[in-house]
Amino acid sequence: AKMTFGLRLINNRTTFVFENTKEYYIDIDNIYEYKLGFEHQLKLGPAIRMGLTYKQPLFRKLGPITKFTIGSNKKINKRFNIDFALLYFYNDYNYEDIFRVNDLLSNDCTEVCENVKESNLSLSTTLKWNF
Secondary structure, three states: OEEEEEEEEEEOOEEEEEEEEEEOOOOOOOEEEEEEEEEEEOOOOOEEEEEEEEEOOOOOOOOOEEEEEEEEEEEOOOOEEEEEEEEEEEEEEEEEOOOOOOOOOOOOHHHHEEEEEEEEEEEEEEEEEOO
């Protein structure tokens, strides 16, 4: 099951959004995800958006994931709009090696675990044409 609670505050040309999600599981711990977003419409130009997401890991051996997003859009004319977004996250955690070389009975993670460093940078662009 999943439960989501959100709050949106709008003040003139600025919007703040907060969202909290809880995922319920039977055999493992519940997972929380928090999202915070901001959008501001400039007087003489496009809107700018920024967001921050924090999500607990599904398995405790993995680290939590924090994502940062930024984006904007440009209205070319009444029918054509271009939108872009940038997403970045970095994760660093220890995880048991699939092909162990050291003692299999050792519980010390420094001997049997690999240090995993994950980094992701995504850029997306959307072209929208209204008919």
